[in-house]
Amino acid sequence: MKIGSVLVHCCCAHCTAYTIEHWRRQGYKVASLWYNPNVHPYMEHQRRLEAMHSLAKNLEFPLITIEGYDIVDYFRRVVGDEVNRCRHCFNIRLSKTAESALRMGYDAFTTSLLISHQQKHSLLQEVGDNIAREKGIEFLYADLRKRYSDSRHITKPMDLYRQQYCGCVYSEWERYSDVKIE
Numbered sequence: 001m002k003i004g005s006v007l008v009h010c011c012c013a014h015c016t017a018y019t020i021e022h023w024r025r026q027g028y029k030v031a032s033l034w035y036n037p038n039v040h041p042y043m044e045h046q047r048r049l050e051a052m053h054s055l056a057k058n059l060e061f062p063l064i065t066i067e068g069y070d071i072v073d074y075f076r077r078v079v080g081d082e083v084n085r086c087r088h089c090f091n092i093r094l095s096k097t098a099e100s101a102l103r104m105g106y107d108a109f110t111t112s113l114l115i116s117h118q119q120k121h122s123l124l125q126e127v128g129d130n131i132a133r134e135k136g137i138e139f140l141y142a143d144l145r146k147r148y149s150d151s152r153h154i155t156k157p158m159d160l161y162r163q164q165y166c167g168c169v170y171s172e173w174e175r176y177s178d179v180k181i182e
C-alpha cells in the first residue's frame with residue numbers, strides 16, 4: 001500500500017543508497033533531488049553528481065537535478081557567520097527541496113543527510129521541521145545513522161566516487177589540517 005510520495009534531498013550517492021531503500025520499504029513513492037551548492041570546488045560537485053547519476057541508474061529511482069550551481073548564494077549566507085554555516089547550509093538545501101516537492105506535487109520531503117554520522121543530527125531535524133511548518137509540507141524524519149553500513153554495502157560493488165570531506169571549503173580545510181572553525 002502506498003502511503004504517499006516523498007522527495008529525498010540527496011547529499012551523495014553513499015548516503016542516498018539506503019535512504020531511498022528505507023522510504024521505499026515504508027511504502028512511499030520515492031524520487032531524489034540533487035541540490036548541493038555547498039560542495040566545493042565545482043569539479044568536486046560534478047564528481048559527486050556523476051556518482052549520483054550512476055546510483056540512480058543502478059537502483060532505478062528518478063533523480064531530479066536543479067539547474068545551476070548557487071555557490072554565490074551559499075557564500076552570501078555563510079560569510080561572516082561561518083560558525084553557523086551548517087544551519088545556513090541545511091536551510092538552503094532543504095528549503096529548495098521542500099519548494100520543489102510542493103511544486104511537483106510530492107506529499108513530503110526528507111534528506112539523505114539523516115543517515116550520516118558526520119552531520120549535526122538535531123540541527124537537521126530542527127531545520128527540517130521549521131521549513132515544513134513554514135512551507136506547509138511534511139518533513140519525514142528518521143534516525144538512519146545505524147544503517148550507514150547498509151548503504152555502503154549497496155554502493156561498494158558499484159565502485160562510485162567517494163568524497164573525503166563534507167562539502168564546503170571550510171570542511172575541506174578542517175579535514176586536512178588541525179584547524180577547527182569555531
Ligand code: SF4
Binds near residue numbers: 089166170
Ligand atoms: S560542513 Fe558540511 S554541512 Fe556544514 S556547511 Fe560545510 S558542507 Fe554544509
